[in-house]
Amino acid sequence: MIKIKKLNKNFGKVEVLKELDLTIIKGGIFTILGPNGSGKTTLIKAILGMVIPNSGDIEIDGKSILKKYEYRNGINYLPQIANFPGNLTVNELIEMIKTLRNKPTKEKELIQLFRISPFMDKKLMNLSGGTKQKVNLILTFMFDSEIIILDEPTSGLDPVSLIQLKKIIQEEKEKGKTILITTHIMSFVEELSDEIVFILDGKIYFKGSVQELKIQTKENNIEHAIAHLLLKENV
Amino acid sequence: MFKIIKYSFYDLMRSRWSYIYFAFYLLLGFVMLFLNNNVSKAVITLMNVIVVLTPLIGTIFGVMFYYNSKEFTELLLAQPLKRTTIFIGQYIGLATSLSLSLVLGLGIPFLVYGVIESTVIWNFASLLLVGVFLTFIFVSLAFNIALSNDNKIKGFGIAILMWLLLAVIYDGVFLISLMLFNDYPLDKFSLIACMFNPIDLSRILILLKLDISALLGYTGAVFQQFFGTSLGMIVSFLVLTLWIILPVWRIASKAKKKDF
Amino acid sequence: MRNILFIAFLIFVFSLHAKQIEVCATCTIKSLKKAVEIAKSGDEIVVKKGFYKESNIVITKPVTIRGENNPIIDGGGLNYIFQIKSDSVTISGLKLQNVQANYTKDLAAIYISKSKYFTINNNTLSNIFFGILIEKSQYGEIKNNAISSITKQEYNSGNGIHLWNCNHMMIHGNKVSEMRDGIYLEFTSKSKIYNNISTKNIRYGLHFMFSDENEYYNNIFANNGAGVAVMFSKFIKIYRNKFVKNWGSASYGLLLKEINDAQLFDNVFDENTIGINTEGCSRINYKYNIFIRNGWAVKVSGACYANKFRNNNFISNAFNLSFNGRINDSDFDGNFWDDYAGYDLDKDGVGDVPYRPVKLFSYIVNKSPETIVLLRSLFVDMINFSEKVAPVFTPDNLLDNNPLMNQVK
Numbered sequence: 001m002i003k004i005k006k007l008n009k010n011f012g013k014v015e016v017l018k019e020l021d022l023t024i025i026k027g028g029i030f031t032i033l034g035p036n037g038s039g040k041t042t043l044i045k046a047i048l049g050m051v052i053p054n055s056g057d058i059e060i061d062g063k064s065i066l067k068k069y070e071y072r073n074g075i076n077y078l079p080q081i082a083n084f085p086g087n088l089t090v091n092e093l094i095e096m097i098k099t100l101r102n103k104p105t106k107e108k109e110l111i112q113l114f115r116i117s118p119f120m121d122k123k124l125m126n127l128s129g130g131t132k133q134k135v136n137l138i139l140t141f142m143f144d145s146e147i148i149i150l151d152e153p154t155s156g157l158d159p160v161s162l163i164q165l166k167k168i169i170q171e172e173k174e175k176g177k178t179i180l181i182t183t184h185i186m187s188f189v190e191e192l193s194d195e196i197v198f199i200l201d202g203k204i205y206f207k208g209s210v211q212e213l214k215i216q217t218k219e220n221n222i223e224h225a226i227a228h229l230l231l232k233e234n235v
Numbered sequence: 236m237f238k239i240i241k242y243s244f245y246d247l248m249r250s251r252w253s254y255i256y257f258a259f260y261l262l263l264g265f266v267m268l269f270l271n272n273n274v275s276k277a278v279i280t281l282m283n284v285i286v287v288l289t290p291l292i293g294t295i296f297g298v299m300f301y302y303n304s305k306e307f308t309e310l311l312l313a314q315p316l317k318r319t320t321i322f323i324g325q326y327i328g329l330a331t332s333l334s335l336s337l338v339l340g341l342g343i344p345f346l347v348y349g350v351i352e353s354t355v356i357w358n359f360a361s362l363l364l365v366g367v368f369l370t371f372i373f374v375s376l377a378f379n380i381a382l383s384n385d386n387k388i389k390g391f392g393i394a395i396l397m398w399l400l401l402a403v404i405y406d407g408v409f410l411i412s413l414m415l416f417n418d419y420p421l422d423k424f425s426l427i428a429c430m431f432n433p434i435d436l437s438r439i440l441i442l443l444k445l446d447i448s449a450l451l452g453y454t455g456a457v458f459q460q461f462f463g464t465s466l467g468m469i470v471s472f473l474v475l476t477l478w479i480i481l482p483v484w485r486i487a488s489k490a491k492k493k494d495f
Numbered sequence: 496m497r498n499i500l501f502i503a504f505l506i507f508v509f510s511l512h513a514k515q516i517e518v519c520a521t522c523t524i525k526s527l528k529k530a531v532e533i534a535k536s537g538d539e540i541v542v543k544k545g546f547y548k549e550s551n552i553v554i555t556k557p558v559t560i561r562g563e564n565n566p567i568i569d570g571g572g573l574n575y576i577f578q579i580k581s582d583s584v585t586i587s588g589l590k591l592q593n594v595q596a597n598y599t600k601d602l603a604a605i606y607i608s609k610s611k612y613f614t615i616n617n618n619t620l621s622n623i624f625f626g627i628l629i630e631k632s633q634y635g636e637i638k639n640n641a642i643s644s645i646t647k648q649e650y651n652s653g654n655g656i657h658l659w660n661c662n663h664m665m666i667h668g669n670k671v672s673e674m675r676d677g678i679y680l681e682f683t684s685k686s687k688i689y690n691n692i693s694t695k696n697i698r699y700g701l702h703f704m705f706s707d708e709n710e711y712y713n714n715i716f717a718n719n720g721a722g723v724a725v726m727f728s729k730f731i732k733i734y735r736n737k738f739v740k741n742w743g744s745a746s747y748g749l750l751l752k753e754i755n756d757a758q759l760f761d762n763v764f765d766e767n768t769i770g771i772n773t774e775g776c777s778r779i780n781y782k783y784n785i786f787i788r789n790g791w792a793v794k795v796s797g798a799c800y801a802n803k804f805r806n807n808n809f810i811s812n813a814f815n816l817s818f819n820g821r822i823n824d825s826d827f828d829g830n831f832w833d834d835y836a837g838y839d840l841d842k843d844g845v846g847d848v849p850y851r852p853v854k855l856f857s858y859i860v861n862k863s864p865e866t867i868v869l870l871r872s873l874f875v876d877m878i879n880f881s882e883k884v885a886p887v888f889t890p891d892n893l894l895d896n897n898p899l900m901n902q903v904k
Contacts, residue, residue, distance in 0.1 A: 099238055279811075404874075413865050435868070
């Protein structure tokens with residue numbers, strides 16, 4: 001369980017998160033939605049400890065995580081942009097991340113799944129964006145962790161890999177993992193999401209299931225529902 | 236920490252730039268020896284190059300490496316690692332690989348030339364040591380600048396400016412102030428002023444080793460005491476070490492507070 | 496006529512009676528002092544191998560003392576070993592040792608006063624205060640002696656070869672080390688000092704003043720505390736000497752002070768803090784000298800007039816030339832400067848643009864000495880370059896109009 005209490009974050013004069021409260025219960029897929037600059041990524045990074053909040057607290061399983069680092073052993077994170085040290089090979093990179101966490105891994109089946117075994121000895125700078133994203137996915141899913149955070153996981157993926165990704169996410173969910181996703185692809189949201197968290201201007205404007213969203217906004221289409229939320233707030 | 240050092244080092248050791256840097260020094264070493272035909276004169280000429288160039292390369296590589304590996308750093312930040320581990324690890328990895336390029340690049344031509352049997356071996360060794368010190372200092376300063384500036388171009392600008400300041404402008408101001416306040420005793424002032432610039436400090440260390448100490452000591456009792464005894468050597472090395480420790484300490488404390 | 500006859504008679508008598516006295520532990524005469532006492536003019540005393548504890552041997556008649564297989568004469572402390580007060584004395588082949596430092600008397604292993612035609616050769620002097628101390632004497636020869644001590648401080652050490660008020664002396668082939676001054680001359684003229692090696696002396700390798708018309712050549716002065724200092728003398732010649740490694744904060748290859756009408760040529764100045772420091776010297780010709788790896792090759796201070804520098808080599812010096820003040824009456828022409836960056840289009844071996852021996856930085860260091868800490872810095876290189884292109888501070892007329900493209904061989 002992730003519990004966020006009165007979280008504030010400013011970047012200079014810009015208030016990105018304002019007194020944000022959020023509780024994410026254990027198990028399930030949570031999609032975090034919101035327009036650009038709404039604070040999605042900042043929220044995720046705060047949970048990961050990459051952004052240091054001005055005030056407030058974040059607890060995971062009842063323990064504050066601020067100024068700690070060991071707890072990240074229980075979080076898998078997929079960053080938005082995949083950029084790696086160009087002169088290492090895929091193999092070396094995977095080995096490196098493996099050695100950083102002393103946990104059992106399942107990278108072999110993932111390598112097979114995403115069909116990147118031919119690239120294993122290639123330098124990372126010679127890979128295409130899509131292949132890099134696949135490597136990124138492998139690095140994320142090869143550990144068995146309770147919390148999985150995915151920042152725009154679909155970018156640059158071919159349809160086949162996208163289907164594989166959805167399958168993996170479903171599997172992880174069935175194992176009782178807590179999965180946080182940010183995305184712009186609404187079909188992805190509709191298909192997978194157990195709960196939607198809608199953020200605007202650093203505050204949570206909606207939290208609930210897809211169904212609840214549709215009922216509240218009286219829209220049948222999720223894209224329209226989101227647009228509705230946005231418009232309503234802008235008026 | 237060791238893992239981060241190892242992988243940063245691996246990454247850089249395979250980078251084209253490391254090879255260019257290495258090849259540059261290799262060429263420089265051979266050309267110096269070939270042109271001068273005299274090891275001790277080559278050492279003096281090399282001093283001028285090292286004192287100016289290693290800071291420049293350290294600065295540029297430091298800033299470049301930091302900005303280029305930003306995303307990878309973020310990946311590492313999501314791992315169960317301390318922030319200081321990540322940044323200090325990357326710093327050591329980079330500084331070590333640059334130092335290795337320097338030491339091997341210059342070492343090989345001099346070894347081929349037979350510097351081991353020559354009497355200047357210690358001068359040469361101290362030259363390399365100072366080069367390594369300067370690399371570590373300027374990479375750490377560059378990391379500081381990059382950490383404080385998310386804007387790449389601004390970071391680069393400040394870094395180059397810092398190099399220019401320490402390599403040229405500082406000495407200019409120093410020289411002018413020495414001339415302006417000619418009527419006052421300036422020996423202590425000038426020694427202290429040297430301590431505040433790692434480039435000056437390194438230059439003086441090499442001068443001391445190259446036995447120009449007498450030349451420096453000629454000026455007066457304070458200089459003579461400083462340069463004529465081992466005091467100068469010891470103090471210089473201590474301050475040079477401080478020049479590494481303080482910026483590295485700031486990297487660590489800055490990294491702890493920074494948002495990514 | 497009577498005189499001549501008398502001299503002829505004397506020579507006859509001497510040659511007839513000149514005899515050899517042997518001194519050794521098993522001989523009838525066991526003491527050198529005794530031998531000197533009983534010897535007659537012209538006798539030869541042969542000292543056999545052995546250890547003799549003797550001092551204050553006063554020689555008042557022309558005798559020859561010759562050591563065989565290096566006998567040791569130990570002065571045993573606060574005494575002279577030999578005091579020579581007669582003409583035509585020869586001392587050779589002895590090992591003289593142990594003369595203590597004294598603050599009231601300049602004790603020496605060999606003290607010579609008011610003598611002529613003496614020869615001191617092939618002796619070894621060690622652990623002594625003064626080595627050979629000569630006063631008011633003429634036509635003496637000091638050759639092939641080895642003189643050394645283990646002095647540490649200037650105040651309780653003496654000079655190796657010390658001449659005061661002498662003339663027509665020949666000092667050659669000696670090795671002097673670790674004394675106060677290796678060779679010291681005062682009021683000594685018309686003498687020749689050559690082929691000596693003077694090293695590691697705590698003050699000067701060679702030091703002379705008020706000594707005119709002397710010649711110094713083929714000597715080596717190395718690793719001396721303050722190098723070589725010559726003062727208040729005229730009509731001297733210094734040539735083919737080597738001044739090497741006189742490194743120290745107050746050290747010179749050669750310090751010239753108030754020297755006039757001198758010739759300096761074919762000397763090598765290698766690794767000295769200051770190669771030549773000249774103060775108040777006029778009409779000196781510097782030719783074919785080599786200045787290499789010095790801090791300052793030549794430093795000119797005080798009023799120096801009509802000095803000429805021709806065909807000298809300046810190589811790898813931190814500063815080639817430093818001038819105190821802006822008046823220049825020195826004349827540089829046809830020297831080789833290793834940092835000359837001009838060109839020689841007509842290929843006559845002479846650069847087509849003049850060379851400026853005084854760098855801006857050397858001018859600055861003269862004004863504010865502390866700036867020396869900026870030696871070899873990038874900024875200094877830059878201002879030197881700009882001064883070279885457009886001279887503002889350095890004397891305008893200080894030029895070598897015919898700088899050589901290649902070293903003078």
